[in-house]
Amino acid sequence: MHGLSSITGILQVLLFIYVSCSCTSGAKEKDQAPSKLRVITYNVWYGFTKAPERKEPWLAWMKEQRPDVVSLQELNQYSPETLAADAKAYGHDYSALLKQEGFPTGITSRYPIEDIKRITEGFHHGLIRARIQQIYYYVIHLHPSNWETRKVEIDQILQDISSLPPNSKVILAGDFNTFSPLDSAYYKHNRLEPFFKDRDVQFNEKNLNDGTLDYSVIEEVMNFGLVDLEASLRKFTYKFTGSFPTLVEKEGEHGDQRRLDYIFTTKNLSNKVIRAEIISNDTTLYLSDHLPVMVDFSLP
Numbered sequence: 001m002h003g004l005s006s007i008t009g010i011l012q013v014l015l016f017i018y019v020s021c022s023c024t025s026g027a028k029e030k031d032q033a034p035s036k037l038r039v040i041t042y043n044v045w046y047g048f049t050k051a052p053e054r055k056e057p058w059l060a061w062m063k064e065q066r067p068d069v070v071s072l073q074e075l076n077q078y079s080p081e082t083l084a085a086d087a088k089a090y091g092h093d094y095s096a097l098l099k100q101e102g103f104p105t106g107i108t109s110r111y112p113i114e115d116i117k118r119i120t121e122g123f124h125h126g127l128i129r130a131r132i133q134q135i136y137y138y139v140i141h142l143h144p145s146n147w148e149t150r151k152v153e154i155d156q157i158l159q160d161i162s163s164l165p166p167n168s169k170v171i172l173a174g175d176f177n178t179f180s181p182l183d184s185a186y187y188k189h190n191r192l193e194p195f196f197k198d199r200d201v202q203f204n205e206k207n208l209n210d211g212t213l214d215y216s217v218i219e220e221v222m223n224f225g226l227v228d229l230e231a232s233l234r235k236f237t238y239k240f241t242g243s244f245p246t247l248v249e250k251e252g253e254h255g256d257q258r259r260l261d262y263i264f265t266t267k268n269l270s271n272k273v274i275r276a277e278i279i280s281n282d283t284t285l286y287l288s289d290h291l292p293v294m295v296d297f298s299l300p
Contacts, residue, residue, distance in 0.1 A: 034111070034133065037297040040067045041173035041263055043141075043290035045248070047076035054248075058287045062090040065294065068110045069132055071173035073125075073141040073290075075104040083108065098126045098139070105139040105174065123153055129160065135269070136164060140174030140262075145205035147214035150178055154217050158224050172226065172264040175290065180218040182231040183259050186240040187213060195255040218262075227270035229263050229295050230277060241278045243293065247285040254289075263295050272297045 040062075048055040062070070070092070075083060080097045087095040087108035095108040096116050103125050107113065115131040124146075128139040138157060143149040161170055179187070196207035209216065222228065242257030263276065275296040284291050 034068060035299055037069070037133075037299055038065070038067045039069045039071070039171060039173060039263060039295045039297070040065060040292050041071040041073075041140075041175075041261055042292040043073040043175045043244075043261060043288060044075065045288040045290065046074055047078050049076055050250075051248070054287055057283070059086060059089045061283055061287060066091065067294075069137060069171075070108045071137065071139045072106045072108070073103070073139070073175045075106045076102075078104060078106065096128060096130060098128050103141065105141050107137060107139050119156075122156055124149060127153075127157065135169045135171055136161075138170070138172045138174075140172055140176055142175070142177045142217070144177050145199070145203070145207055147178065147209050147217065148206060150176070150214075150217045151220070154220055158220065161224070167268060168266070169269050170226070170266045171269065172221070172262070173293070175261050176217065177260050178217045179213045179215050180228060180231065180259060180262070181215040181222075182218075182228060183240065184213075184215065187258070189256070191256045192258065195253065221264055225267060226264040227267060229265060229270060229273050230259075230293060232270065233273065233276045241280050241291075243278050243291045244289065246287075246289055246291060248287075248289045250289060261290055261293050263293050269297065272299055274298045 044058065045051070048058070067090070075097065078097060079100060080095070083095045083097050083106050087093070092108040092110055094111065094113045095106060096113050097106045098104045098118055099120065105126060105128055107128055107130055109132050111133050113130050113132055117129040118126065119129070120126040124143040125141040130137050140157070142153050157172070164170065192213060193208065193211070197211070199205050200207055208214070218228070240257075242259050243261035244258060245254040259278070261278070265273070273295060275294070277294060279292050279294050
């Protein structure tokens with residue numbers, strides 16, 4: 001009996017050590033910086049309210065991608081609880097919603113989200129800034145139909161970046177609703193100008209800048225020193241892929257293919273990118289009216 005109780009005692013000690021180590025290991029996994037990082041930005045078209053049947057396939061697709069951080073736009077009719085449930089479905093324990101009215105943005109993460117800053121004043125849709133694993137994320141959704149307003153919004157964002165500690169790592173991810181000079185060669189067909197001219201007249205919008213596509217907003221981001229990751233990794237075999245519109249059926253005319261969704265980073269992150277692309281396939285072409293942008297980093 002004495003020998004048996006001794007063995008039992010030893011087993012209990014070993015079990016305690018194993019559980020303690022397991023818990024500590026799990027905690028460290030949550031806290032330690034990842035060696036690889038996958039970021040996705042996705043405009044999900046009115047929060048699936050226009051096509052609720054697409055939400056489950058979207059969640060399944062997101063789970064397959066195993067992202068670490070996700071920037072989301074158009075979370076219409078979402079609550080913090082709804083976003084948290086969606087995030088949980090693809091493996092994220094952390095999420096933050098900008099607001100509950102209009103066209104909210106949101107961010108979800110595998111890692112804790114810290115230093116959350118929500119700004120609505122001076123922005124059409126609003127802005128979330130948050131820090132995750134020592135990287136500052138800006139969830140972007142600029143004005144959909146006025147280039148001058150977009151200019152004001154991006155000026156505020158760049159000013160906020162300037163207020164961060166020196167050499168901060170920064171990622172801007174979202175729907176910029178505007179054009180990059182790096183894509184200008186793909187718009188020489190001149191099919192977009194008549195489309196936007198009609199909208200400007202019919203809806204009193206301000207899409208065109210003196211009758212032409214506006215590149216000034218993205219130029220300002222690039223001049224600030226931020227890097228357009230998808231464009232930076234293009235090879236000589238590259239064929240233009242716009243992020244909008246997709247093959248989702250919508251009322252009205254939506255114009256020719258164009259790139260509106262971007263992920264920009266500071267140079268101290270851009271040299272760690274191993275993949276950056278707009279994901280266009282038979283699944284994503286039908287999940288939303290925008291395509292997702294995915295970026296993979298290899299971090300030392």
